[in-house]
Amino acid sequence: MMLKLFWKAHQNWVKLMGSFNHSLLQKASNKFTACRTIKVHKNPKKGDFVSVQGAINSLPLVNLCRVVISVSAGIYREKVVIPATMAYISLEGEGAAKTIIEWDDTADRRGKDGKPLGTYASATVAVNSPYFIAKNIAFKGCHLHAKTNSFGALTAQKRESFLEETGFSFVKCRVTGSGALYLGRAWGTFSRVVFAYTYMDKIITSRGWADWGLYSYGQYKCWGPGAEYGGRVSWSRELTKQEVQPFISLKFIDGYDWLP
Template sequence: MVMKLILFILLLEAASFSVSSSRPSHEFEVIEKEYLNWVRQMSSFKHSLFGKGKNKFKPCLIKRVNKKPKAGEFASVQKAINSLPVVNNCRVLIIIGAGTYREKVEIPPTMAYITLQGAGAGKTIIEWDDTADKMGQSGHLLGTYGSATFAINSPYFIAKNITFKNKAPSPPSGALGKQAVALRISADTAAFIGCKFIGAQDTLYDHIGRHYFKDCYIEGSVDFIFGNGLSLYRDCHLHAVTNGYGALTAQKRESLLEETGFSFVNCKVTGSGALYLGRAWGTFSRVVFVYTYMDKIITPRGWYDWGDKNREMYDSN
């Protein structure tokens, strides 16, 4: 049975403001001063939420990637990206034909304004199978950051109708080093429309920046949407694949002054196992669910404090 929940989970700023705390009074004065500075900043038009994006939508260049040699200029997505100028300042549309592209892709910070357009999320698939405990070319472990099948480090990125997949096997509960990221976005002002993100542990690394996800499907087991982005997920399908305990989000907001957080609007949560809506990765983790349908897989507790009782302040309606 599916329940319609109007659920606001605000892992709020109050952890450091407990009146029962044994902190000396001068510490509270410092906290109050910082809070008032934050209020003044947020009430002005100078903070990042009101910053105007300098996006470019009309393409100046179109490139085609296709599994069939005669149907495109390139047979791989990375080769198409490598063909661009090191510093790219105009919108480039890369059209990717149907097929499974088994490759690890990274977009460097200077290549802004890239749009990837697939033939459909069920038809255009980019996949790899790295995990955090694998050794990289540098001789060091990849770590969660380096395990991504697709990594974006440049601003104004757009992806439409593509599946990003990490094929690493789903690890047993509590396994170390088995984080396997399907996509990492580490840049500002990105949009994903009609895309799928498939993985198990740590599927979508919503690392830093402002991001918009529309009509996307995100599948995983533990912390399968995680990071410290300021992101809106609208009309998305979030699907858990676990036989035990799992967690949908792990948001890493560390300070009251950070403007980050995940918002889910008109989404649905389905799947198997027992699912926390979130684990408080950061001291001030912030996740909001609004008008979201949920299967009866959500644990009554709702979220997990990551072993820190100071992170247990929240508001639920």
């Protein structure tokens, strides 16, 4: 009975996300015309700042106009945090293969207070503000590479009710590494994760997903030795074109409200 209710709620969500009425934003109030441009370059003589976070820290705490932070080619080893009050920030690089921000925090790594960082604080780039835009720049993690001596999980998505319009959607990615890995485990009762058009190496266990909770996990047109669907757990599925559409559309992230 519970599974039938779950599946019915999921189908209703698919219909809702496929419409133009699901966004919580009644009207977009984005700003696309830049009032300021800041140059980040690894050579201090060629830019305003040598780090992305340095450029962000130079902005007023409450930012009310579009600021373009132009980041030159290079690998920037730093942790970037954009606070909630700094809206309208654009990070523009010179190409996803040329401009890269990377860091290596994990949830169990200890912070300055000696306590584990946790999932939220372990992000390489944490964007807490509205109307953020990134172009031609890579945040390390688009190519998912893992090393493990035991079973781990690539994702842990938290969703606590059918009403939450949340989930993880990985589109046109590559999953590689060594060891054995699940595509995901639930973090909360109604976790939801989808992989579409993604290459999966043999690191992915045949079951695909760890067993915990009542959740919705699926794939769509993935390939590679780890993408074989024959051994997947019974409650994951190969999605249909209609079912995957909400997850691969810009509507999933309200993109038509804030992307130029």
